[in-house]
Amino acid sequence: MQTTEQWSSKIGFILSAAGSAIGVGAIWKLPYVTGISGGGAFFLLFILFSLFMGFPLLLAEFIIGRSTQKEAISAYRSLAPNTKWHWIGKLGVFTCFLLLSFYSVIGGWIVIYFVKGLFGGIISEGADYGAVFNVTIGNPILVIGAQFVFLAITVLVVAKGIQNGIEKVSKILMPTLFVLFIVLIIRSLTLDNAMEGVKFFLAPDFSRITSQNILYAMGQAFFALSVGVSVMVTYSSYLSKKESLIQPAISIVAMNLLIALLAGLAIFPAVFSLGLEPAEGPGLLFVVLPAVFDQIIFGEVFLLGFLALFLFATLTSAFSMLEIIVASTVKGKEEKRKKYAYIIGVLIFVVGIPSALSYSIFADILIFSKNLFDSADYLVSNILMPLGVLLISIFVPLKIKKSTLREELLQHSRLGATAFNIWFFIMRFIIPLVIIIVFLDITGILDRIVALF
Template sequence: MSQRREQWASRLGFILAAAGSAIGLGAVWKLPYVAGTNGGGAFFFIFILLTLTLGASLMLAEFILGRHTNKDAIQSYKAIAPGTPWFLVGALGIVASFLLLSFYAVVGGWIVTYFFRSITGQLQAPDGDFGALFGQITANPWEVGIAHFVFILITIFVVRAGIRGGIERASKLLMPALFILFLVIVARSLTLDGAMEGVRFFLQPDFSEVTGETLLFALGQAFFALSLGVSIMVTYSSYVPKDTSLTRSAGSIIGLSLFIALLSGLAIFPAVFSLGMSPEEGPPLIFIVLPAVFNEMAFGGFFFTLFLALLLFATLTSAFSLLEILVAPFAKNDLNKRKRVTWISGLLVYIMGIPSALSFGILGDFTVFGNIFFDNMDFLVSNILLPLGALLIALFVPWKINKDVLEEELLRSSRLSRGFFLTWLFTIRFVTPAVIVIVFLYILGFLPGVEPTI
């Protein structure tokens, strides 16, 4: 029998859980290497600007939809537009979250492996070649398979306990620990010789280096680093009490996300520049460059273990939100059913992730469109499903929900004026969809003179 829908025990719990979802690997892992390959300070400045404008507008749209309907990612669309295909936007979000978590958990498994090897003293690279070590680890099917399963298992145990007992409780413990650990790493990184060169690269914009590609990558990072486009924030906000200010909550979540992004850059770039490394290493930056960087520091092993613990915390908080959007529509707020659905969903995600986990080893020669399975999954989710979902949400919320309802939900329990609401409404109705369409066309190579990003 269906029970009364759960709610967050506190506004702080909601903010920390949503911030944890938004931060994840996007801020800690992806942003440094994307900034490193796209101009450093100029990219970071543009990313902040777009996050505070277009990213914020989309987050508020998802919040309004979830809190107003008090329903999951599928039923919320049905409540607003019954008898129409709009519920497929929620279904698209569930599919995208399922696929995203399947390969996201593989990266989580790599972090588990590195963390275990670090605390047991087994993170030793032959001849100091951490690239070779990364290849050795990711090519071992048993090591990546077990670590992948451990990561999924932790996620299942937290999400099965529900909103208050699982996700909120874990977030209240993990997020403050994440901030503390990051501050320790930043303090150590900034005290290295030559660290200021890395700080200047990250925080001193050189707009002469900005290209159209820099702008477009910053747009994508601004939208997708906040877990927008897959109705995660619709699901999370459906547990928010009516007297909670959505604008203050969004401001706090975005502020925490940008703060972590800042700390991430200050932790990585000063250390990279101090030891003469390149900031343009790309996705392996953390797994190949950082172990080498920390290996050269006094007490480097200790600090790298702390960094891996931090990265694992951030990755898990995002995994909680991805699994929750799969569980909520089928659990129907029944705690007993939630436990069963969580186990089934988690195990299906693990099975779906096996080809991605083996893509760097025994399935390395199996390619489609010239890419391994892992890269194809990443492209499908990041470059097709996420922008499509974001666009549809930006079209649905401001045009399908009554304008008076939008204003009431947005301004409730806040001191903001109607002018703020009208500005937000114009942005979400016209500016945000236009920007997403431009990014989407760029990714697919439909703009003149642009090759597809694949």
């Protein structure tokens, strides 16, 4: 069944899709993954993967969604009827479900810090912000309660639909986030020894690159752009046939890379100036932000504003994850949206509880030396998302007519046949080959193959 709602404008679609892509991926995750993966070389790999794999894949998901005007599972079923290819959509729905289960935990952390900020309870002279963070996430009742609040907000917005919910909120919040980031960067760059942080973030040291880091960079590019889970299939299904696909894709990738750059420039100069550890891990942002704002006049006010915007940026990503699940459930029957949004929200909350308790009650439960939170993150970012990308890169050239792909991609665009042929070549050969090689390298199979020759 065809979707019944559409974005009211192209800018609404771009900001909503960018909000889905940016959120926690660029602001929270990129700095800490860059920190544990060696800095500049990792960030360069992230940029390359975003441009040469993420961007083509974003266009591919746009084509699937806009050409069918259907949510993820139905879109694949429409393009390849009587086959099993619709399982790509089901994989995306499952991945988003699992992703939102631990993503909501991070959202809960932000809720806690925001509420503390309202009462001036974050910044204090001489505070050990790392210890404060550990105590905060080690409180099981607090983190579960905050996770519930975060998911409740997400459910309420998605239950309202596209134009009145997701689009309206994104139009206000995304531009404001950029402005406050600039304030944070200016102060961070003026701290003592700030240039060491800039050097760590932007000067590549390729000796620090490992096959594991390459997998992380690839996974981070997919995570940051929300590709591989068919979120963008669902979002683009609400886009009018009169709009170009190229311009929104360029805007989304550019905004994502810009926010990633701003996040790094805000975080790493402060990390080195304040003598913190860049490999801090998931808590890096929550340790660095209070320390930086502590150095600013009216720091509590600025910190509260940033936390509010960070919370809303995180929510825009959560909206997209819940939207793909809800849309695949209601299948265009909007009267069922509210009911299923509530039901799915409760299920996600329950599944996310183990991740929320990974730093307290379940701290001793490890899977391959990772706690439950990190295990869920690794499974989504480095296995399920690349797998989804691999399947989409095989599906698009194989099951969609080349003429349809050309028409959808070049419609309302000044690009010609050469640009299309380059995109098609990357989708058909480069992306599957790169993903397969990285997986073979990670598993050690590639070394055995090379040894044979």
